[in-house]
Amino acid sequence: MRLTVIGCAGSFPGPDSPASCYLVEAEGFRLLLDLGNGALGALQRHAGLFEIDAICLSHLHGDHCLDMASYWVARTYSPDGPKPRIPVYGPAGTADRLAGAQGSSLAREMPPAFSFETLTPGTRRIGPFEITADHVNHPVETFAFRLEHGGRALAYSADTGESAALVRLARGADLLLCEASFVEAAGPGAGRAQPNPPDLHLTGRQAGQHAARAEVGELVLTHLVAWNDQAGVLAEAAGTFSGRLSLAASGRIFNLGGPGEDIQPTR
Numbered sequence: 001m002r003l004t005v006i007g008c009a010g011s012f013p014g015p016d017s018p019a020s021c022y023l024v025e026a027e028g029f030r031l032l033l034d035l036g037n038g039a040l041g042a043l044q045r046h047a048g049l050f051e052i053d054a055i056c057l058s059h060l061h062g063d064h065c066l067d068m069a070s071y072w073v074a075r076t077y078s079p080d081g082p083k084p085r086i087p088v089y090g091p092a093g094t095a096d097r098l099a100g101a102q103g104s105s106l107a108r109e110m111p112p113a114f115s116f117e118t119l120t121p122g123t124r125r126i127g128p129f130e131i132t133a134d135h136v137n138h139p140v141e142t143f144a145f146r147l148e149h150g151g152r153a154l155a156y157s158a159d160t161g162e163s164a165a166l167v168r169l170a171r172g173a174d175l176l177l178c179e180a181s182f183v184e185a186a187g188p189g190a191g192r193a194q195p196n197p198p199d200l201h202l203t204g205r206q207a208g209q210h211a212a213r214a215e216v217g218e219l220v221l222t223h224l225v226a227w228n229d230q231a232g233v234l235a236e237a238a239g240t241f242s243g244r245l246s247l248a249a250s251g252r253i254f255n256l257g258g259p260g261e262d263i264q265p266t267r
């Protein structure tokens with residue numbers, strides 16, 4: 001199982017990364033987790049435009065799904081004819097939301113490019129992956145995922161505030177991609193006008209706590225918001241998680257090999 005970070009910018013594209021998108025590959029099958037704004041461009045550095053086999057959308061905030069509208073255009077109007085339908089797994093209402101993002105007249109036209117499947121908590125097989133989804137703690141319906149293949153497990157937090165479900169999904173995973181959108185509000189004088197709202201996002205410290213509780217092998221912090229000091233976010237997580245730890249970056253690749261092999265960031 002190979003993970004490529006396509007986009008890891010939180011909430012909006014940053015100068016060095018598109019918004020959320022992760023490519024997961026095994027046995028030649030290519031699965032996308034989220035397709036946020038800007039990600040369709042960077043994706044083409046790592047996979048052919050039409051080489052995607054399935055897409056899972058964690059939730060319908062724009063920074064996790066808006067490039068689906070552009071991808072619909074590409075698959076529908078390719079010069080050599082429409083591309084075969086691929087499955088898109090997402091929360092209830094995904095097809096309508098994406099049609100609205102592109103133009104409401106497309107509501108009935110989207111299905112020829114995508115076959116929409118409504119996500120529910122539980123485990124399903126998508127290509128070679130066994131994928132478990134569960135609700136996490138965000139203002140709209142949001143799913144975190146655990147992907148298993150070849151004896152390895154990858155967990156992805158999506159967007160969430162503190163979440164027991166995330167700890168369960170990530171239990172013992174080789175790698176946890178965990179959002180760290182917030183920095184700790186350190187009280188008066190810390191420079192933050194407002195305390196972090198609850199049930200929305202995690203700080204670096206909280207991401208580390210979730211990784212420690214789940215006893216994951218490696219923590220990669222993602223959904224990194226451009227206005228934050230990322231070194232500070234990383235330092236917060238290092239205070240609560242003692243395992244292997246780093247920041248996601250567009251283009252980083254992690255190989256989750258067979259039993260006994262290490263996960264190797266190759267870039």
Ligand SMILES: [Zn+2]
Pocket residue numbers: 059061138159
């Ligand atoms: Zn969100």
